[in-house]
């Protein structure tokens with residue numbers, strides 16, 4: 001069986017990625033796009049592996065911002081360690097089996113959050129991402145784009161903000177600019193979805209993008 005596909009959803013916190021990922025997972029088997037028996041696997045970063053569960057707690061528990069703030073480079077390397085484990089034990093083996101992987105965040109989050117948000121050097125981040133992924137890039141990244149105020153209004157219903165969500169508005173604005181820059185620099189890989197639309201309209205937009213992209217993949221063999 002040929003290599004599977006890695007489809008990633010990205011965006012600032014509160015844009016509705018989780019809902020759309022679940023809908024994509026439910027829709028794909030009915031879409032007629034999959035090969036018979038082709039599996040779908042839904043996953044996320046950080047925290048999808050056993051090692052990743054520890055790393056996620058280190059990264060996101062709010063107390064880490066008060067007790068001993070995590071240095072920016074340490075934060076970068078913890079996200080990278082989570083990704084290296086995820087790629088090695090989950091993503092690569094499943095893609096080799098021909099599965100379709102739907103992933104909530106991947107390398108573009110590191111560029112947007114640690115690069116544009118924290119201000120770490122973008123070349124350094126590219127090197128770290130290359131090490132963590134061993135060259136595995138997404139086949140398609142759907143960037144759900146929404147401004148900070150609306151995204152925050154949505155995420156506030158979820159209770160206590162985690163360490164990253166506690167960051168100031170300027171930080172999240174820079175992260176959004178980071179996603180925009182990634183979209184502009186990678187028009188073949190990153191597609192912008194207007195996440196200010198209502199939830200059903202976003203779902204339809206995503207389905208259309210996936211359908212169109214699948215045709216290209218089928219043509220390319």
Ligand code: TMP
Nearest residue numbers: 013045046079105106109110113164165
């Ligand atoms: P989430 O699971 O709610 O999306 O939370 C993950 C948080 O981690 C979110 O604020 C984005 C952040 N993050 C980074 O800063 N860098 C990364 O590489 C990844 C994957 C996530």
